[in-house]
Amino acid sequence: MNWKRLEVLLPLVGVVVLLAVWSVVTWLRIVDPVLLPSPAATFKALWTGMFHGKLGVDFVKTVERTIYSTIIAAIVAIPLGILLGSSERLYRSVEFLIDFFRSTPASAMFPLFLVLFGVGDRTKIFVAAFGAALVILFNVAYGVMNARKTRILAAKVMGASRLRVLWDVMLLESMPATFVGLRNGVSLALVIVVVAEMFIGSVDGLGQRVFEAQQMFEMPDMYAAIFAAGALGYGLNLLFLTIERRFVHWSGK
């Protein structure tokens, strides 16, 4: 047997162990089966929910909200981050504000955004966009500020104008940091969207699904919705990583 070839299966070990422990626990009824349904019941609920039930609709809704808020955040934060980052003085003058609001839990902003935008989708998307934008802004600005001075000088020595240096050098220099910001931003947006779906008068979305299932004591459905949210978060991160590896191939090299 070739052990080297088996090493690719290592990441599955944890999953198998978790499922085994879970099965044993439910089979021996160590935990009340109402609180912890078996893996089979949970994955059946996940499967039927995703492909024949409302869970699939909720999943798509949450994806939409997360993507919209990330896009809005990126459209606002990337140009602003480049602008602020291109002048260290400018950034220093607003640094405290950015750090302050970056440190403020976005969930604390729900009531304010509710007043501003009502109970609809807009509030959820805007709060999430607000949180994500600050994370992206911070990363982009630092990416631009930390652009290698030598590279900027090299472009200047070759006769590049200020605008060209900004476009050809600083923008590309900030790309690795920008993608770090986007990945963190989309994760944060998902967190905020799910929380918003739970508590801000929602009729759909994964957050609402988890909350409703819990209220109805439909435990397999609740676990299924949690797993769906986990898969979504993992998938979004993976998606951005893949885009990053493709477009920012020089990152970390």
Place this chain on the structure above:
Amino acid sequence: MHPAASMELSANARAAATRTAPHVTIRGLSKRFADATIYDNFDFDIPRGKLMSVFGPNGCGKSTLINMIAGLFPADKGEILFDGQPLNKIKFGYVFQNYREAVFPWLSAFDNIAYPLKVMGVPKKERNLKVEKIVASLNVKIDLNLYPYQMSGGQQQMVSIMRALVVDPEILFLDEPFSALDYEMTLFMREQLQRVFVETHTTTVLVSHDLEEAVYLSDRILLLSRHPARPVEFVHYDAPRPRTDKTMTEGDFISTKAHCLEIFQREVRKG
């Protein structure tokens, strides 16, 4: 006297004068950093078509000198002219010590070399031709589709040298270009630089911290004092090219190097 004949003579004389006149004239150059006066009313002429090294004690302002000549940062006072023209009227190339931070990792080697042409607004087709020409003339065997991070240090520095040369510069500056390379690569790159110079005879100013390298590669060695730097001596070394390992065993090389070292030591002790 025939008027046409005298015209012809003076045109010849003018051409001869241009050939032998200094390429760069530095007058009254002054530069202060926070804690020290690096240059104080510094005058110097850089000869045309020669490979010149700048050598001197640590911190005397070797790099500062070529950085000011190449306009990386401004002098406090003074005038630097290239055939009587300011820097922005001429084409020049600059090679940084830290090639890793000077090349663009998002561009392939080919696009890195072509970049200054792009800045100048040269059409793509012409850019490609020029890059291919420079690569062929230097006989460089690098896969130019690679990105810098896929290349060795020497190859990356070769890319930045070609990037400096692709614009047909009137003058080429190199700031300790080989000091971040291992010894084997340094020896190889010296030969590459010598080859570039033999091919093009571009006026070249090399900052070096290695006296052997400076003498081996140069026609002229400018020895600077401690700061405020002044030219202590402008040593001539006219061994024929191409120079080889054997050149370094010849009496002329050894005595030139010994002479430079003596002056250098004297200047260091003055500190």
